[in-house]
Amino acid sequence: MFSLSLRSIALPPAWRFILLPLTAWSAPVTEPVSFSRDVLPILSNNCFGCHGRDESHRKADLRLDTREGATSDDVRAVVPGKPEASELMKRILATDDDEIMPPPKSHKPPLTTEQAGVLRRWIAEGAVWGKHWAFEQPVRSPSAPKSGVIDHFVSAGLNKERLSFSPEAAKHTLIRRVSFDLTGLPPTVEETDEFLRDTTADAYGKVVQRLLASPHFGERMAMWWLDAARYADTDGFQGDDNRTNWPWRDWVVGAFNANMRFDQFTIEQFAGDLLPNATTEQKLATCFHRNHMTNGEGGRDPEESRVDYVIDRVNTVGTTWLGLTLGCTQCHSHKFDPISHADYYSLTAFFNSIDEDGKAGVAAKPYLAYRSSLTTRALADAEAVVAERAPAEARARSAAEVPFAAWLAARLAEVRGGFSAWRVLKASTLESSEGTLLTAEADGTVQAGGPNPKQDDYRFIATVPLPRLTGLKLEVLPHDAHTAGKFSRGQSGEFILTDIKVQVRRTGSSQLRDLTVNSAVADYSAPQKDERSYGDIKGVLDDDPRNGWTTKGAPATAPHTAIFALTEPLTLAPDEELVFELRQRSTEGDANIGRFRLSASDQRGEAVHGMRPAPLADLATAAVDDAAKIEPELRARLFGQFLEDHAPYQGPRDALDRAKRQLGEVKAAAGKLNVMVLAERAVPRDTFVLERGVWDKHGEQVPPGVPAAIAAWPEGEAKTRLGLARWVVSRENPLTARVLVNHLWQMLFGAGLVRTPEDFGLQGERPTHPELLDWLAVEFMESGWDVKHLLTLMVSSATYRQESAASAGLLARDPQNRLLARGPRFRLPSWMLRDAALHAAGLLNPVIGGPPVKPYQPEGVWEEMFMGRFRYEPSEGAAQYRRTLYAFWRRAIAPTFLFDSAQRRTCEVGVSRTNTPLQALTLLNDKTYLEASRALATAMLRFEGGPRQRLQLLARHVLSREASEPELTVLQRELSRALAYYRTHPDDAATFLRIGQHAPDGAVSLPDLAAHTVVASLALNLDEAITHE
């Protein structure tokens, strides 16, 4: 074994590099073994699972995580100075399956010879114990220079590997990179040009200062913070009700823009309500700890939910500030990190006396009544849409008067002979699923005979002798053949219709098409005792057999009528037939309809939505000979009937309706809102250890407290949330500053100095540059937790400013860029892609704050998930083009146009970056990107210049640079191809350009615009366009 490790040092350095993965920091043999760097990871990975802190899973009563345990006389696992006498060494080198550690059933491979060698040397050198690095206080390394510290430590690492920095990135790349990093937006063409022109030494510094001063800086930082805070606009879980916590989101944006000290930022979010003379804004800040999901599932004990919320808060503190996987200790003591089961519940005690009761929806107290000051623009924008559309609706209405007069005259003549809105249908086929014999009589009435099953579905198939279908009328008829002369042959003579289905079928086709019915009315419905019982006609529309229509208890036995209106009128093809299904599946059964008749209508509006005669029927009854003699009320109804079918009116009316609905929502948001916040209840709750983490399995009672192994409680602090916050950001806490500095690093470099940002514990990765991480952590604290200062240091470093291209050799040596011998290159987060497309296209509405908005999303995604309970209506007007930060976040189904985003269910601080065909489809076909493409194309065509200049304009907007000759050739070729197509297919051009809310620019040729739109879309899909280079 020794000979092997000697051989490894005999290899030239480059070879050693290949043998050892870059995660491993093995000690050179000349240096003493470091416990925390070299030994602890091996013990932690291989031994602590069974021989660590967690007493419930401890084997052989041996613990190796403390010196006392490892060196105890019982086992003599470690005998300092004597590897040969140490049981640990015997076991890891054993060959017998019963002896070897880790045991085969753990599925852990035996230790490598290098690992065994490290343990051997460590024991031989005296088995010196130490702490895990992250639990030691960070200190500035004495070797750190006065300035350029980042580059100093990074280049030291590179020198060891005989590597050096890559050259500085091109200026256009640099401004693009830093603009995305600090504001989440690409630079404008003007900003890029100005930077390219500025040859002063401080040109880059000026850009950085401008970006940090931009209000978009706060938005960019907020997106990071909202993911960690699991912020969403709904509860999650079963009800997934809306909440109105968005003013807290705006507080976050404001805090970052004001460069609030990060310790203060922390304190206000933990305990703003407990600060002396707390301001409303400080109370608002505590919404951070209410952003967890809430569960209102029926049948769930609210106390169980409340315990979940408390636990979620502690886990979030662990992940976001401490970089510890505290969630592990919910059920048992941490197997690896020095946190016991009791420590965990002591932490929960700080959050256990919130004045909450585990409820969700509108009962999720405590609330802060809050009125946002950031709704002015949203109101103005929504009002502008209404104002713009109201005249169009009014014009369309009055313009309709003229054709209405002609229509009315024609109808007047037509209805002289009487009018019926309904045409009785004659079935071509009648089916019963359970055997009832259905017979059609000459007038279309259907009579049931033969067997009388308990439940049955009838299918009535007929052609419709009308040009179109708007509704159906079902008449249920009494008959002497039925029990007591009523409606069915069942014991009571009553009927229960549980559901209907309206479908169409093309002759000979195997497929049925469902039609949606949006209204059901009846002349009589039995009074219903609750939502889930029989009576109301509306129960036939929901596929639920526990409700449905019955007329039981009607004053007299007389025919009953129900009318169903289709959501959209249906024009039937000649070979299409209607399939009407009556489902009779009630609980008791024995209530199948005995006799019925079905009629169809082609009238829209009133005729199929109510029981009163259709306006035209009333007109027939009125029997007037002159339109002028029609009663004003009837005339108004007739005008309404006319407008229902008057296509030129439909568009303006629907558009105005939508605008009014959205204005109503914004007005509600501009009023007083309930924001979920923290507040203590009068009598604190006792806190207990929960055995195995189960909410009602109380173990020993615990006081509020923090894990002593991290840092001591600050002297004199009360054991409150406020005290906890101060402990989290105390100078003695070794974790918080490191963890947050690492977040910032990850934001800029795509990966942290610690690549497991959520885990700084023993099982997390060690920092790639430990001295740098520590220096930055100390700098962060000593600068007064100054976020902008830290970011300035990072983005100003040569390390950050390197170009991101990599040679094949470098890529092979360091595929993950752990050594930082090149700049970071990674796909931008999807929210930045949307913002960037809007920005590049000049569509972005840059307003800060306000109620959530709804960017385009494919139709039906909410409806599918909630079976129609929630509907997504994209925002109209300027609200459509707000930044993604403001997009409404429904927890059960995150915005569809985002990918690899945090789920906002629990705290997330890592990054996910995948590369899938679904992402390609989103960028190709999402309406936002298409509308942005069209806007870019419009700008190209308005630009006075040749095709080449226009393509360069596109490149400058999308890539912040000019295209090269080979690139221009390809773009020109695709443009020509698209032009050739659309100039010969102008109809396709018009169709393709129907994107989003606005009509295409009338001043440009549609085929040309369509072709340029295709090329602009190509540009927005370029790898370079979606990548942080």
Place this chain on the structure above:
Amino acid sequence: MSSLDITRRYFLGQCTGVSLGAMALSSLLGRAAGATTAGGEAIGLPGVPHVAPKAKRVIFLTQSGGPSQIELFDEKPGLMKWAGVELPDSVRQGQRVTTMTSNQKQLIKPAATKFARHGKSGATISEWLPHLARVADDVCFIKSMHTDEINHAPAMTKFLTGHQIAGRPSIGSWVSYGLGSTNRNLPDFLVLISKMQRPSDQPLYDHYWGSGFLPSRYQGVKLRNARDPVLYLRDPDGLPRELRRGMLDGLGELNQLRLDQTGDPEIATRIRQYEMAYRMQASVPELTDLRGEPDEVFNLYGSDSRRAGSYAANCILARRLVERGVRFIQLFHPDWDHHSRLTSWCSARCRDTDQPSAALVTDLKRRGLLDDTLVVWGGEFGRGVAGQGQWDSSEAGRDHHPRCFTMWLAGGGVKPGLTYGATDDFSYNVAENPVHVRDLHATIMHLLGIEHERLTYRFQGLDFRLTGVEKANVVRGILA
């Protein structure tokens, strides 16, 4: 025929539609057209499968809400004499109920259905499942399933991810991660949800098919019953296929230039993913278009199968996906949560699902696909023996019950015609051969050739696996 053959045959059938541009691009990338990896990257883990697989793919028929084992499978004739009597404490043993029945007496309600024995195996099946009864000898019933959770979301999360709190990878994601893809035109893991008119009480969260901490390319892709079966699949109207092809060729060339300049291998992957997207634009609509299926198939699956989006139509789609080599197909049928009115509510869900589920088994069998396709039917928990509401009225339903429930499996290396495990006289506690949800997971993995303890993923410093930290056992007794 192996799944690979099926895929290859299927792909070759499609290949004529692929343009020269696509061919040129794939040869540019040094990859033969017709290779069976999706984007050249989802090729599974080295060493997986660990053992010879019996099943190559899974169709998981998820019945969301908790079907009543008492009404459907677990006949307890002895209950008649207990009708209306309070459940003995010796049986209940402190079992929690939900707050919906925690303040009412737990009075025993015998099954609302009649049972008969079916097939050579004599399986006990309720009158509400007449079609399943006809394939009884192809199916293996596990009557001794049990779980730990009593509310829907945590129980379903555990049922599908092994843990009650959202955030772990779902079983389909684990399988896709371990085994990789056998199809280059479709994702490995597809999800189909029945279209229902009624607002569901239990939304189907996308974490039920999420990839948790596994890379998101392993997450289930929902096939919607909409014009776009996959979100953003359809090109905008007025953009013809030939222009899309040209644009993607241009995009591929420009990305290739960038790849040459930067050396970033992500760009090569991106080029492949855009090509996969292009292929999916053809393969997905072809897949979801059932018009070419003969009438005989619709008759087999029942009349509901003619209605797009129905459970029955989704069962036909599941069979088509199997034919195209998709690895993991998960159907969801909601609304099995019969807290009241068993005779209308529970029976309605039986009507929706009975014929198509049985037809799927029959259809796979006659096509020779059942041998290496595992079909799994079941929900997140069972129902309690006590009536909810007035026990002897037709209003009565049943509350959730985690301590026992019934599932069935067919094909894919499972012993057909077997009833495994048993419950006590009250269908309350497992009496024989308990199968925890994690044992089921271990068994499904085993049938796919995966040793569940060896398929791990390191996250937050821990090696996670589907079956979690507690001991999980492959249920040897049901293996063929």
